Amino acid sequence: MRVTESLRFDLVSRNLASLRSAYYETAQQASSGQRITAPSDDPIGAAELARVRASLSQIEGHQRTMDLVRSDAESAESTLAQITTVFQRAREIAMQGANGSNGPDEFQALSIEAQQLLEEAVGLANTRGTRGYLFSGTAVDTATFDQSGNFLANDGEQVVQVTPGESMVVNASGARAFTIEGGRETMSDLQALVDALSSGDTDAVSATLDGLKASEDQITRERARVGLTLSRFEFNDNLLSDLAVELTKRQSNVGEVVPEDVYSRLTQLQESIQNAVLVGQKLLSLSSIGRF
C-alpha cells in the first residue's frame, strides 16, 4: 500500500482521538461510579434500573406509610390497655359494693369513684392521634363518645398498602371495642354500675359484674387485634428492609461500576495513550519532511 502524508497524520490523530474518547468515557464512569450514564449505554440494564428504582420508591412509600400509621396504632393499643385497667378497677368497686357490708357512706364514695371511672373511660376513648380521634372510625374529627357515654362515631376502616402485595386495616375499631358492634355497650355497663351504686342496691351492683367482665374482655380482644397489627407492621418492616437490600444490591450490580475494573481499565488506557503518542512521534519523524 502506498502511504501518503495524509494517511500518516490521519492514522496518528484517529488512533489518539479514539483512545482519548475511550479514556474520557471510562473516566466519567470512574468519577461518577455509574456504569450507565444514559439509556443507550446498556438499554436492558437501564430498563431494569428503572424498574428497580420504581420498586425501591414503592417500598420506601410503604415504609413511610407504616411509620405514619404506626404511632396511632401504638397509642390505640396503650389507650385500650389503660381502659382495661379502668374496667378492672370498676369490677373491684363492684365487688366491694356487692359484699353486703356497705353503709350509705360507702355506697356514696364508691359511686363517686365509679362515676370518675366512667368519665376516665370516656376521656380515654376520646384520645386523639395524628389523624384525629383514634376510635372514631373515619369520622376522625368527631369525638368517639359524648360526656354521657353515647357513641357518636362510625366503624370506618382505614386500609393502607403495607407491602407490594398486602393491604391491611390499621386503625383500632372504637365501635367493636366499646359498642354493641363488639357484643356489649361498654359505657352502659359502667353507667349501670354507677346507677346501682348510687341506689345502694347490693343485688343490682352484683348484677353488673358479669357485664363489666364481658366489656373488659371485649376491649382486651380489640387491644389484642391492634397488637397483632403492630406485630404485622414489624414483620412487614423487616420484609421491606430485606427487599430493599436485595433491590439496592441489584441496583448497584446493574448500574454501578466495579471500582477495580474501571481503575485498571483507566490505567491501561493511560498507557495506551502514552504509547500511541510515542508511536505517533516515530511515525511522523520517519517522513521525508526532514530532507526538504
Place this chain on the structure above:
Amino acid sequence: MVAGLSSLLNTARDALQVQSYALNVTGQNVANASTPLYVRREAVIQSSSYGTAQGSVEVLGVRRAADAFADQQLFSASSQSAAASQYDDELSQIEALFNDASGTGLGSVLDDLFSSFQDLAASPNDPTVRDQVLQRIETFATRAQSVGDSLATQSSEALARAIEVADQVNARAQEIAKLNQQIVAAQQSGQDASDLLDQRNLKLLNLSELVDVRTVATADGGILVQTGGVMLVEGDFARTLSVSLDEDGKLAILASRPGGGQPETNITAQLTGGQLAGIKEARDGDLFDVAMKFNQLVFDVATAINQQHLQGVGLDGVGLRNIFDVGSTSEDAARLIRVSADIAGDPEALAAASTADGLPGGSDNALLLGNLVGSAVMTGGRTPAQAYGDLTGTVGTRRASAQADAELRLTVYQQAQTARESTSGVSLDDEMVALERYQRAYQAACSLLTVVDDLLSELMSRVGR
C-alpha cells in the same frame, strides 16, 4: 547522417524545459500535500525526435492519479456515514429527554406521584399531605408537558435542519453544474482541467455529506449526479430540492423537474444517504414513534388516575372530580395535559374517601389510587412503571444501535478515505525522490549545454583562425 551540434543545443533546451516542467509539477504536489481531495499529478514525458536521428524529449501534459471507482466509494461511504452520524445526533437529543440517570426522565416523577397517593391513604385529612399530593400532580403534568413540548420542538427543529440541508444541496448542485460547464469547455480547448476536477470532487464530497450521491462520468468530461433516484445534476443543469410536510406531518422531499414542470418528483422514500436521510429517518421514524408512545403513556396514566378519582369524594363530600384534563384520545396528550380545574389549588378536593359517610378519615379511594402503581392499567397490560421502563428501553436500544451504526459507517468511510488517499494522495517520499530525479536530470542537461557550448566555441576558434 549525424545530427549537428546546433540540434544538440535544441535537445539540451528541451531537456531543461521538460525537467523544469516536471519540477513544477512536483512543486505543486508538495505544496498541496495536505489539500483535501487534491489528486497528485505526474508530468507525462516522452522522447521525441527531430528528423530521423536526433532524439529529444517533450512534455505530453499532466496526468492526475485519479481513480473514479475509489472516488465513488468515498462519496457513497461519506453519504452513509453522514446519514448515520446525523441520525445518531438526532437520537441523542431524544435520549436526553428520557435519561433518568441524569435526572431528566419521568420515572421518579411517576414514582413520587403514586407514592404520594399512598401517603394520602395513611393521612387522608392531613393538609400538608394533601398539599404534597397536589404538588406531585402538578409536577407530573408540567414534566409531561415539558417532555411533550421538547419532542415537538425537536420535530420542528429537524424540519428546519432538513430545509437548511436542502438549501445547501441546491447550492452545491449549482456549483457542480457550473464546474461541469467549465471542465467541458477547458477540455474542448485542450487546457488542463486538473484543478477544476479537484474542485468538483470536493463539491461532490460536500454534497455526499448532505444526500446520497452516485456519479457517472460523461465522455465530454462532465459528470452526472444521481440523488434519491433522480438526476440532480446533468451537464450544466441542476435540479433543486425542496422540503415540505405531507398531510401526515412527515417530511416530503421534492425534486424540481427540468423546465419547472409539475408535479415535482417526490424522492423521500428513495433518499438513502447524507444528513437529509438521517434527519428524515430520526424525525419521521423514531421521534414520531417515541412521541406517540409517550403520549399514550401520559394519556393512560392520567385516564387511570381520573377514573379512580371520579369514584371518590373530597373533604367537602363532593365527588365526580377529575385530576387531569387530558382530552379523549392519546393524540398530543403530553402537551395537552393540565391539572383539572376541579382540583387545581384545592387540596381538599382530592378524593381520598369513596363516600361522604367516610369523611374525613376515609382513605379507601386513596388506597386504590396508590394501588394503580402496581396495576396493569396501561396499554398492553403493563403497570405504569413497566410502561415507562419499556419506553426508556426502546429509546436506549435505538440510540445504542444508532451509535454502533455511526461508528461502523465512520470506519467504512475512513477505509474509503484510505483507499482513495493511497492512490491519489501526495506522498512526500515520492515527491522527494522525484525532486531529486528531476534536479539531477536538469543538472545533466545543464552540463550537456556546457559541453555543446564548449565544443561550439572550440569549433568557432579553429574555424575563425
